[in-house]
Every structure is written in C-alpha cells, then in structure tokens.
Amino acid sequence: MSIYTPIAKEGETRRVLALRSPIDLEPIGELVCANREDVQAAVARARAAQPGWAAKSFAERAEYMNRALKVLLARQDEIVDTVVRETGKARSDAMSMEIFAAADSLCYYAKNAQKFLRTRKERVHGLMGIAKQLRIVYRPLGVIGIITPWNGPFVLGMNPSVQALMAGNTVVLKGSEVTPYSTKLVEDVFREAGLPPGVLQVLMGDGQTGAYLTEAGVDKISFTGSVRTGRLIAETCGRQLIPCTLELGGKDAMIVCEDADLDRAAAGAIVGSCMNTGHYCCGTERIYVVEKVYDAFLAKVIEGARKLRQGNALGFEEDVGAVFWDKQMEIIEQHVEDAVAKGATVHVGGRRNPELKGLYYEPTVMSGVNHDMQIMRDETFGPVLCIQKVRDVEEALLLANDSPYGLNGNVWTRDKEKGFAIAARIDTGSVSVNDMAMSYGVPAAPFGGRKESGIGQVNGETGVRGYCHAMPILIDRFGGKELPSGYPYTQKKAEGMKKLMNFLWNTPVGRWLS
C-alpha cells in the first residue's frame, strides 16, 4: 500500500493525493496539488512583496527571524508530532534534525547575514589602483524557488529559506508530496512571526507542481533531492538562464584506520548509517576498515546494532523509526537482496520488521560486500551498514573515490593530522574526522556535492551570497577626466602603451608594482 495515492474528488480540478502514515499505513489526510495558475499567482505575490522586503534593514529582517525562532521553540512539540506522523522518523531524530537544526539556522543567519553581505571594498591591483576604487555590493536576486525532499521536510525548507530571506529575497517553497504538511509548517511559523504577506509561501504539490515552479519566472532555484530530478531542474534552469543550486544524493564513505578509537568509530558508523532511518543525504553508506582492526570493528558494530530499539510508540525511547516511503523500502530491499545473492553476509536485520505493521526495516549490518553489488554503488538511503575489509588506507581511498557520488565522508584515526590528510584526498563535498558526517549542521561550512552529488554550495557565507548578485561598482577617483587610453586613438598613445606594458611585466620594479 502506497504512502500516497491519487484520488478523484468531486468538484476539484487539481490533482488530489490521499496520504497515509508510514507508521501504520492509516490515512492521515489529503494533498491538493497546486496547479500552474496557483504557482504563477504565488510567484506574482512574491514578486510584488520583494522590493518592500529588500528595503528593510538587516536588523529588521533579523527581527523577523528571531521572532520565528521563538515561535519555533514554542511550537516544537506540534511540529515534531506532524513530522513524525508524516515520516515515521524517530522522535529524537525529529527533534535534533528538524527543530534543533532549524533553530540554529534562524539564529545563525539572523546574527551573521549582515556581516556576509556588507558592501566590501577591494583593493584594485597595480597602477589601476591609483585611479580606481572597487566596492562590491550584494544585491538580492529577487524571487527564489525552493524545492525540497521528504527526508528533512521541515528543516530542509527552513534553512535555505532563512538564507534567501536574510539576503532580501522572497521565497516560494515547495515541499515533497510525501511530507507536505511538515513543510507547510515553515509558512505557519513565519506567519505567526508576523512576516509580511507574500514574503514566504509554501506550495503543496507533487513533482508536477515543482516543475511549474521552475518554469514560473523565479530568479533562482534552490533544489534538494534526487539526481534524476536535479538533472531535469538544471535543464529547465539552463533554458531560462537562471541559476540553480543542486543538493543531490550521496554514497558516503567512512574510512577506519588501524589507529582509530574503535568504540567511537563503531558508534559513529551506527548513528551515521541509521540516524533518520538512514534517510540522511550525508548518511554513511560504505564503510572501509583496514584489515588489522576489521574483526574487532565488525564485532563492536554488530553488538551496538543489536541494541538499537525500533518501535511505533513514537516516544523518545526509540532509536530507529519507519522508512518514510514505500518506494524507498523497495530500493532498500532490492539492494540487500542483490548483495546477499552476490555473497554478502547479513549479521543483523536484513528484513522488514515482522513485529510492526508500518514501513519498518530492521537496522542491518552486512559484511563481505564489494563494488560489484548495488548496495556499494547506488544510494540505498536506509538503515544499513555495509562493511568492507581493505588492506590499508590507500585501498580505502581508491574505493572511497570509486563512486559517481561525492557528497560527504568521514575518517577515523587517533592522529588528527593524518585524518586531515586522508580527508583531503577523498573526492567529495566535505569530510568529518572522527565524527559522522556533520557538515550540513555546521552553518559556517559551505556545503555541496562533487560529481553527481550536485552543483554549487549552500550554507554559511557562500550560501547567503549565493542568493545575491555580487555587483562590483568601480569608482574613478579623478572623475574620469584624464583617460590615457581614450579617444582619439593615436600612434603616440599606442607607443606609450607598449612602453608601459614592457615596464610593468618585463622589469622587476614593474612586476613589483603590478
């Protein structure tokens, strides 16, 4: 039975989906998908609201974020309830990933956006610096379309919205059809915080609604989701010549060196793979362990994974929640089946939880995996630990880099500098040393994938500036009165220019000056 099913509703011309909770597959509501006219109307409202919003000072915009933060903290239980009902994720995952991270984002950008976007003076190099002053102004792009997936339905809408808003843009956000009401809460929070109408709107709908948004004349698309949809969005944006950032899938590698603290590494592997039911774009999907410590590491992981609690009581005492979507369940099952058929060993889990009615897959530990198996090549996005023995760190690095993805990764060793050196050789977006992948949760770290994991970076200074055009304004100190290379062109001026070039780039003093 699917998490959503299209239904016909009398008098409704828009597509309607009936939603079910992955916890027990019981109905939880309906989703009426915004049509092209709805999307265009939302973008028009956003366009009308943008100049007024951009005219506000950073302090005023920050004040709205601070109020939203207060609303978020006051309404956190209700938000967690909605997210848990729609996703089936463990309550602690909802609190840490959705509420904590969203609160951190609101606070961080309210505090720092002005610093990131203040007009900068840059020195103009060489002789030109005598005559010219350069200032760089960050101008908002206008209306930003944000399209998000189902694995972090609240925070993945909130975080880019806060950055775009602080930069002076207005936002039209479309969440996933799997989790529409969780994303809608972003709008509710801002409305209660008093955000002016049209500044942030959340559209409910499916992929078709998302496609309408990419074609509705927005100034940038900030997309988080699958590689497949990312390609379509890049094509549409390319045709319209509008920028986009694409935060896509991953197949993140973990490297365990022989000098790693194995207790910490095993705990990191378990939480890195099972947090948010493994539906974490930076989840640990491949674990390479050097042979000297392989047996000890595997034993610790098996012991730890067996202790994980899975259930549908929806309290804070459960570790691993439901799979959020039946389509993802099929992928997880297929990857595990393929690996087993090709010789992998399942030590823990490896099946749906027979005790629970909803979409629960048991936390799973597998060894004997290799790169001929789908589970080591394609994104699994489930609570599965796949552990491969390697000769040494060099082999681990070769395998880590043998992937079309490159989003995140982690390295475990007691020697921090060695960890840093190994991390810098992984062909990926970002890396943690002695921790599971954390970069998305650290706003100051620019976040974005390499290879098929995406284009562009979000978060921090880079992210906020990405919602702006960096506009250089060159000011002539002398009012442009004496232009040595200006009209009329003459033989004499050309000879002078030749002499100048010879001096600048052919003499030591000239090189120093330029």
Ligand code: NAD
């Ligand atoms: P998806 O690509 O199927 O859907 C993402 C969003 O795009 C949804 O809102 C969907 O309705 C919309 N959409 C679908 N077709 C569209 C189209 N043609 N035009 C415009 N919008 C369209 O992805 P998903 O299954 O919801 O999300 C899971 C994926 O997201 C995983 O691959 C995961 O790794 C990735 N992800 C990446 C990050 C990151 O930061 N890199 C974070 C979270 C999730």
